Amino acid sequence: MIILPASFENRMSRILGPEFPAFHSSLSADIHHSVRFNPKKVVTVAEPSHVPTCQTGYYLPVRPIYTLDPLFHAGLYYVQESSSMFLEQFLVQSNKKQLRVLDLCAAPGGKSTHLSSLLPDEALLVSNEVIHSRAMVLSENLKKWGNPNVIVTCCDPRDFSRLPGYFDLIVVDAPCSGEGLFRRDPSAMEEWSEANAAHCALRQRRILADVWPALAEGGMLVYSTCTFNPAENEENISWLSETMETEAVELELRKEWNIVTTDASGYPCYRFYPHNVAGEGFFTAAVIKKEIPAVTSRSKSKTTLPLAGKSELHLLSNLLQNLPLVQLKFEETFLAFPSALLSELELVKSSLRIVHAGVKVGEIKQGSLIPGHELAVSTIANKSFFPSVDLPLEQAIGFLKREDFQLNCTVKGWNLITYRNHPIGWAKNIGNRFNNGYPKEWRIRMSTSEYTGERLAEEARKFPQITL
Ligand code: SAM
Numbered sequence: 001m002i003i004l005p006a007s008f009e010n011r012m013s014r015i016l017g018p019e020f021p022a023f024h025s026s027l028s029a030d031i032h033h034s035v036r037f038n039p040k041k042v043v044t045v046a047e048p049s050h051v052p053t054c055q056t057g058y059y060l061p062v063r064p065i066y067t068l069d070p071l072f073h074a075g076l077y078y079v080q081e082s083s084s085m086f087l088e089q090f091l092v093q094s095n096k097k098q099l100r101v102l103d104l105c106a107a108p109g110g111k112s113t114h115l116s117s118l119l120p121d122e123a124l125l126v127s128n129e130v131i132h133s134r135a136m137v138l139s140e141n142l143k144k145w146g147n148p149n150v151i152v153t154c155c156d157p158r159d160f161s162r163l164p165g166y167f168d169l170i171v172v173d174a175p176c177s178g179e180g181l182f183r184r185d186p187s188a189m190e191e192w193s194e195a196n197a198a199h200c201a202l203r204q205r206r207i208l209a210d211v212w213p214a215l216a217e218g219g220m221l222v223y224s225t226c227t228f229n230p231a232e233n234e235e236n237i238s239w240l241s242e243t244m245e246t247e248a249v250e251l252e253l254r255k256e257w258n259i260v261t262t263d264a265s266g267y268p269c270y271r272f273y274p275h276n277v278a279g280e281g282f283f284t285a286a287v288i289k290k291e292i293p294a295v296t297s298r299s300k301s302k303t304t305l306p307l308a309g310k311s312e313l314h315l316l317s318n319l320l321q322n323l324p325l326v327q328l329k330f331e332e333t334f335l336a337f338p339s340a341l342l343s344e345l346e347l348v349k350s351s352l353r354i355v356h357a358g359v360k361v362g363e364i365k366q367g368s369l370i371p372g373h374e375l376a377v378s379t380i381a382n383k384s385f386f387p388s389v390d391l392p393l394e395q396a397i398g399f400l401k402r403e404d405f406q407l408n409c410t411v412k413g414w415n416l417i418t419y420r421n422h423p424i425g426w427a428k429n430i431g432n433r434f435n436n437g438y439p440k441e442w443r444i445r446m447s448t449s450e451y452t453g454e455r456l457a458e459e460a461r462k463f464p465q466i467t468l
Contacts, residue, residue, distance in 0.1 A: 054085035075144030083282035107134035109141035180281020
């Protein structure tokens with residue numbers, strides 16, 4: 001049996017009573033492997049075991065080497081712990097349309113990619129991460145997910161007070177003491193201490209207080225942690241309900257989900273214990289904002305964002321599906337962004353530090369277009385416009401490692417490279433060989449030399465099963 005820090009063990013034993021031994025032994029049990037599919041890219045999944053609280057979530061029988069699966073790199077699925085997928089219930093059980101959504105603590109992007117799939121096309125998702133290097137990983141994952149109605153920012157929570165009453169939904173998946181991760185990540189236990197857990201609770205309150213002004217009247221704030229500590233969970237919900245004007249959010253739970261409902265000053269909270277659910281430890285609750293916020297002054301004037309010119313639009317027009325998108329120009333780079341959300345982009349840009357927005361369509365250099373990698377893996381490209389080359393698995397992995405290659409292909413210039421007909425990037429046919437256009441910073445770095453022939457085929461059988 002795994003040895004727990006004494007004060008954690010005492011606390012959990014007090015909370016769980018006779019259930020504590022089952023909880024304790026579950027920490028030594030095998031972990032569950034789960035993924036969430038991208039509904040804009042995957043139509044049929046052939047995995048039998050469904051995550052009950054999430055329409056696109058599935059358990060896998062064994063953990064594959066995801067790095068070897070080109071469809072993982074192409075954003076067809078996201079590897080996510082299943083308890084976290086419960087976020088979906090707050091959106092599907094809410095009777096309000098959420099059109100401006102903030103994911104405040106978003107890296108590496110589990111909840112943001114999920115939100116991006118749950119929100120309607122006309123909604124805006126602002127996905128924020130305060131640590132710059134983590135914001136880059138977040139951007140990468142959202143680019144691979146492929147939807148254009150997303151802005152990634154790198155800001156401190158207090159910066160959002162510049163957008164008072166702006167968001168209909170704010171998700172705060174707060175940095176926490178990580179007690180729910182002890183099974184999956186033993187280093188979480190090594191870093192754990194009472195003092196750190198207490199520090200986390202204070203930091204979470206500061207984060208909640210900082211972002212609260214940005215929530216609209218009637219808007220919902222979903223709070224979550226991956227810890228069991230009441231000071232970081234129910235006590236923070238109680239504090240929020242006592243210090244802000246709030247209403248409770250109650251969800252309908254199915255008995256077989258085995259989620260434990262607790263109470264925080266009359267507000268229902270939801271706890272996930274690893275001995276009850278096929279997932280890791282997790283806590284979540286939501287509140288609605290009652291008070292009347294200051295009204296955001298919205299500029300109705302013509303956009304000051306730089307739009308692509310006529311001749312550039314001519315070069316770019318065939319690259320995208322016929323969707324209500326606008327093309328923005330930043331030096332030589334062109335971005336596609338939903339036209340209806342242009343004023344939102346302008347407002348967010350004037351208040352926050354943006355690190356990514358929309359889909360980079362490409363660059364025009366000396367009159368010719370270099371397509372952006374993001375366009376290849378986006379959900380908005382006009383794929384039939386491009387010549388394409390479908391690669392078998394071993395070659396697709398070589399492409400993702402950024403190797404150059406030779407193929408019998410006659411179409412010169414940029415070709416869309418696909419695997420099982422799903423775009424994984426660009427390569428330029430220069431006659432005798434292809435130049436690989438896969439982004440250097442995203443390339444597969446692991447050594448794959450032992451994964452060839454039958455060994456690779458064996459690994460491929462473990463990949464999430466997507467039928468075409
Ligand atoms: N929501 C993410 C997901 O589903 O993939 C996981 C978020 S993780 C639990 C918490 C995030 O909060 C981390 O990325 C961390 O860098 C960020 N963070 C750390 N300190 C913060 C602070 N003071 N304010 C806001 N975010 C912070």
